Amino acid sequence: MPELPSEVTLDEVKERARLAGLPIPPARLAMVRGFLANALRPIRALDSRTVRTVEPAVTFAARGGTEAQ
Amino acid sequence: MTAADELCYAGIRELGGLFRRGELSPVDYATEQLGRIERLDKSLNAYVTVTAERALADARAAEAAIRRGDAGPLAGIPIAYKDLYATRGILTTAGSAVLADWVPDFDCTCVTRLQQAGMVMLGKLITHEFAFGIQFPGHRFPPARNPWNVDHIPGGSSSGSGAALAAGLTVGSLGSDTGGSIRGPAAFCGIAGLKPTYGRVSRAGVVTLSWTLDHTGPMARSAEDCAFMLQALAGHDPADPASAREPVPDYLAGLEGGVKGLRVGVVRDYFFEQVEAETVAAFERALGELGRLGATVRDVTIPSIHATPSFMVIMLTEAFSYHERDLRERPELYGEVLREKLMAGGLFRADEYVQAQRLRAQIREDTARALQTVDVLITPTVLGPAPAFKLVHDPDFPFAKSNMGPFNITGLPTLAIPTGFSSSGLPLSMQISGRPFDEATVLRAGHAYQRATDWHRRRPPVSA
Numbered sequence: 001m002p003e004l005p006s007e008v009t010l011d012e013v014k015e016r017a018r019l020a021g022l023p024i025p026p027a028r029l030a031m032v033r034g035f036l037a038n039a040l041r042p043i044r045a046l047d048s049r050t051v052r053t054v055e056p057a058v059t060f061a062a063r064g065g066t067e068a069q
Numbered sequence: 070m071t072a073a074d075e076l077c078y079a080g081i082r083e084l085g086g087l088f089r090r091g092e093l094s095p096v097d098y099a100t101e102q103l104g105r106i107e108r109l110d111k112s113l114n115a116y117v118t119v120t121a122e123r124a125l126a127d128a129r130a131a132e133a134a135i136r137r138g139d140a141g142p143l144a145g146i147p148i149a150y151k152d153l154y155a156t157r158g159i160l161t162t163a164g165s166a167v168l169a170d171w172v173p174d175f176d177c178t179c180v181t182r183l184q185q186a187g188m189v190m191l192g193k194l195i196t197h198e199f200a201f202g203i204q205f206p207g208h209r210f211p212p213a214r215n216p217w218n219v220d221h222i223p224g225g226s227s228s229g230s231g232a233a234l235a236a237g238l239t240v241g242s243l244g245s246d247t248g249g250s251i252r253g254p255a256a257f258c259g260i261a262g263l264k265p266t267y268g269r270v271s272r273a274g275v276v277t278l279s280w281t282l283d284h285t286g287p288m289a290r291s292a293e294d295c296a297f298m299l300q301a302l303a304g305h306d307p308a309d310p311a312s313a314r315e316p317v318p319d320y321l322a323g324l325e326g327g328v329k330g331l332r333v334g335v336v337r338d339y340f341f342e343q344v345e346a347e348t349v350a351a352f353e354r355a356l357g358e359l360g361r362l363g364a365t366v367r368d369v370t371i372p373s374i375h376a377t378p379s380f381m382v383i384m385l386t387e388a389f390s391y392h393e394r395d396l397r398e399r400p401e402l403y404g405e406v407l408r409e410k411l412m413a414g415g416l417f418r419a420d421e422y423v424q425a426q427r428l429r430a431q432i433r434e435d436t437a438r439a440l441q442t443v444d445v446l447i448t449p450t451v452l453g454p455a456p457a458f459k460l461v462h463d464p465d466f467p468f469a470k471s472n473m474g475p476f477n478i479t480g481l482p483t484l485a486i487p488t489g490f491s492s493s494g495l496p497l498s499m500q501i502s503g504r505p506f507d508e509a510t511v512l513r514a515g516h517a518y519q520r521a522t523d524w525h526r527r528r529p530p531v532s533a
Contacts, residue, residue: 016416022396028409034467035413039381043424046376 008037070528077105077237078528080290081146081297084240088135088145095135095145099128099189102147106191106238109531115213115223115233117152118160119192127189134187142297144187149239151227152193153200154285155274156180163276164196164226166209166402167395177274178306179243179285186301191239194229200245200278201226201388202407203461212458215257216529217495221455224257226250230288231258236531241298242288247278248384249451249473251286252485252500257455259487259496259527261515262288263295266506267480268313270299271306279387280311282380282477291525292486292515296320299508315506323509328517329363331510334443339374340472345453351489351497352449355518359447362517369439369446371475373431380474382417382425389414433479437504440481445514446502448472450485454495473500482508484515487524496524 013033017024024032076098079087087093103121110116124147131145152162155173162168176184184190195213197203203225204212213228215221216236223232227244231254234242244251246264255262265286272285287298300320306312335356341349356366389396392403392411400408439446449472460466476483483502490496503511519525 013416017412020412020415022412022415024409024412028406031406032409032413032416035381035385035410036416038378039385039417039425040379040421042376042379042428043382043421046424046428048424048427 008033008040073101074237074532077102078290079240081142081240081294084146085142085144088131095128095131095189096125098145099124099147099191102191102239109236110238112219113214113216113232113236113238113531114211115194115229115236115238116149117162117164117193117195117210117229120159120190123159124189124191127184131187131189141186141301143183143301146188146241147191147239148183148188148241148243149191149194149230149233150180151196151230151242151244153196153245153276154180154243156190156193159193161193161276162210163200164198164204164210165404167399168276169209173274175274178271178308179275179302182301183298188241194227194233194242197226197228197250198404198407199276199392200247200250202404202410205405205462208404215455215495216531217259217455218493220459221457221495222257222461224254224455227254227262227288230254231260234258234260234288234290235529237528240289241294243285244288245272245275245278246284246286246473246477247282248380248471248477251284251288252450252473252483252498255288255485256450256487256498257496259524259529260288260290261292261295261484261486261525262286263299263484263508263512264476264482265299265303265508266313266482268311269315269482269506269508270302271309271312273306273308277391279384281387282384284477284480292484292512292519293324295484296324296512296516299512313506318509320509320512324513324516326513327362328359328514331359331364331445331514332443333359333364333366333514334369334439334446335366336371336374336439336446336448337368338370339377340448343452343470344449347491348449348451348453348497352499355488355499356447358521359514359518362521364514367443369443371432371435371439373428373435374475376428376432377471377475377478379425379428380478382421383429385411385414386417386422387414429478432475436475436479436481440504444503444510448500448502450498450500454491454493454497476500476502481505482511484511486515486519489524490527
């Protein structure tokens with residue numbers, strides 16, 4: 001599998017929007033690219049194999065609702 | 070400033086004393102506040118809805134309770150709610166055309182608790198659209214303006230709350246904070262805003278932006294007033310799945326304890342990047358003042374802090390989850406630019422959301438480690454004073470680096486208070502963060518600083 005590029009390109013934004021079925025106007029693509037690039041930079045810089053395993057902050061309680069505490 | 074103007078800036082302790090001694094009637098005070106809103110809000114746009122009849126009814130009830138001698142410290146104190154908080158029988162718009170006609174048939178938990186405490190509802194305050202978008206010209210709801218300079222933004226998304234408090238158009242308010250929406254307006258308007266620990270104050274009945282980052286909390290003109298309001302707001306609510314069962318301490322009991330011996334940590338990495346010189350200078354003076362009051366100040370590190378921007382993956386993904394159906398079925402009801410910002414949340418992959426949560430856990434652990442060696446962390450709240458509308462109305466205005474986001478990621482209690490003014494006359498601010506559920510220490514530190522300084526007593530150039 002090819003390595004992820006470090007930066008988010010406009011073409012990548014267009015492809016993601018196409019896959020998601022979201023009609024992002026051309027005039028806003030650069031803004032959206034900026035959002036994605038900023039948010040994803042730390043994630044793309046991360047080699048998840050080198051990070052001590054940390055559970056995502058999701059909890060589950062079988063009993064659910066207010067009794068879960 | 071007239072005596073009536075001065076009274077509109079009074080704090081909760083002072084007003085409560087006047088009410089209990091019979092020197093001021095809550096009904097007369099509410100009437101004065103409503104008149105002030107009528108006179109001043111035309112140029113500030115802080116209020117979406119003014120609930121005059123409700124305010125007078127609440128004030129009469131509070132007055133009766135005070136006469137009976139069974140009223141608490143908030144009885145008769147005016148409050149206005151960010152228009153994200155559901156209020157029974159009162160329009161609740163979230164600043165959006167999507168909810169422009171929504172009249173809830175219930176009160177959210179926070180409103181219920183403050184109502185039970187005897188507060189007087191003046192009305193609902195404008196919020197940035199769905200607590201995220203900025204209102205561009207032509208939006209159905211005009212933006213609130215900063216009382217210190219109406220050409221500048223009051224911050225957001227609790228924009229009306231910040232503007233109304235700074236202009237003396239309410240005594241208390243509630244805001245919500247997903248990436249800084251309590252603390253940002255507090256910083257830009259020169260007031261106090263407390264983002265409590267995640268789970269400390271209920272979010273039930275408050276319109277969602279991002280489930281794992283949303284916080285609700287008090288905004289006021291001082292740390293002390295935030296403490297008064299937090300006392301009534303805090304505590305478990307079965308209607309909010311994230312609500313904590315931690316016991317609620319007496320936030321006022323230790324408020325006067327000062328900062329002698331308090332260990333203050335300053336994170337120099339990340340939090341000072343892009344921060345303007347005047348903000349840094351005011352911050353350093355504030356640290357000096359805390360040192361003079363007996364606190365010990367030293368630098369600490371949070372090694373993973375530079376991963377903070379990944380919190381936008383979480384926020385945008387969760388926001389998109391909330392809005393997806395409306396975005397797809399009636400996108401025209403969303404404001405310009407906000408629509409595409411929310412759609413950006415539909416472009417992240419599942420693995421990216423999970424990795425962002427893993428980074429979040431790492432930042433939380435590193436921050437907790439830093440807080441093992443100090444009692445509070447103090448950092449600049451924002452990068453500089455409030456920007457002008459003409460800057461933020463550029464659709465390509467960059468999303469600023471956030472000093473506030475780390476404390477939404479970690480869920481830690483954080484109080485923003487003013488530290489001075491820029492050469493252009495706009496407020497500057499610092500934020501004080503503490504350990505989980507240790508709002509008492511955060512408030513004590515903020516109150517000690519405010520007893521020694523008068524930044525929070527300065528008034529903007531508005532006159533009735």
